[in-house]
Amino acid sequence: MRIPLPEALRSHVGREAEAPTPRDAATVVVVRDGEQGIEAYLLRRQQSMAFAPGMYVFPGGGVDDPDRFADVPWAGPTPAAWAERLDCSEDIARGLVCAAVRETFEESGVLLAGPDEDSVVADTSGAAFQEARLALEAHELTFGAYLAESGLVLRTDLLGAWAHWITPSFEPRRYDTRFFVAVLPAGQAVGALAREADHAVWTPLRDVLAAVDAGEATMLPPTHVTCREIAGLAANQVLGASAERTIHPIEPRLVEVAGGLFLETDLGGAT
Numbered sequence: 001m002r003i004p005l006p007e008a009l010r011s012h013v014g015r016e017a018e019a020p021t022p023r024d025a026a027t028v029v030v031v032r033d034g035e036q037g038i039e040a041y042l043l044r045r046q047q048s049m050a051f052a053p054g055m056y057v058f059p060g061g062g063v064d065d066p067d068r069f070a071d072v073p074w075a076g077p078t079p080a081a082w083a084e085r086l087d088c089s090e091d092i093a094r095g096l097v098c099a100a101v102r103e104t105f106e107e108s109g110v111l112l113a114g115p116d117e118d119s120v121v122a123d124t125s126g127a128a129f130q131e132a133r134l135a136l137e138a139h140e141l142t143f144g145a146y147l148a149e150s151g152l153v154l155r156t157d158l159l160g161a162w163a164h165w166i167t168p169s170f171e172p173r174r175y176d177t178r179f180f181v182a183v184l185p186a187g188q189a190v191g192a193l194a195r196e197a198d199h200a201v202w203t204p205l206r207d208v209l210a211a212v213d214a215g216e217a218t219m220l221p222p223t224h225v226t227c228r229e230i231a232g233l234a235a236n237q238v239l240g241a242s243a244e245r246t247i248h249p250i251e252p253r254l255v256e257v258a259g260g261l262f263l264e265t266d267l268g269g270a271t
Helices: 007-012 079-086 090-108 127-137 143-150 205-213 221-230 235-243
Strands: 002-004 023-034 037-045 060-062 153-155 160-166 175-183 197-204 253-257 260-264
Touching: 023 090, 023 197, 023 221, 023 235, 037 090, 037 205, 037 221, 060 090, 079 090, 079 160, 090 127, 090 143, 090 153, 090 175, 127 143, 143 153, 160 221, 160 235, 175 221, 175 235, 197 205, 205 221
Parallel strands: 023 175
Antiparallel strands: 002 260, 023 037, 023 060, 037 197, 160 175, 253 260
């Protein structure tokens, strides 16, 4: 897959050795069934943001140090199992899974946690949940401490691994991002808009793909590709489909072809 790029990026060709080290990050495609097919929750990033301004994205963000702490209350597949699935160390796997659930809660109000391994919070609309979102976003509270104080455990079985994307080397801010999928828990609804976003929407994936193709919305390639891959599924098929996927790192690269600049992506191993 090749995407045309502006000439302003020509100075970046051949400078891969100078690229900053990408930061570990996680993002979650939260889905539900709608009248027009499968829907995902998408945020539009503020124009003032340094990374991907104005782009539609899934909830997510960088791994914070406390996400790697072993004291995070945990139920479901273990950090060791996730490390094998994500092809990384146990420490990084713990951080990625915790960050995925924490960032989803911060940015949407959807909480993949419950009192035990067989239950999930059914309503996160109360004031206490919204205050916790703000405290987590402001780094006034760690996710592990919040779960422990609330008598909750992180439900890692509600997540599925979908893809692994690395920001191209010419970007000044780079992320090594694992994409996860999750189904909106019964009874839950999204909460107040995250501070990093100026708009959010539940939208049929076929509609948002059409909007991107028509130039009415913008997405980074990983978001667009993921929407396309999931669009043909029902919500109750997504976790099963994730378990069948072979995941490898995808790092788009800047190439010059016939005098033009393109972002080239090899999707061959992400199936």
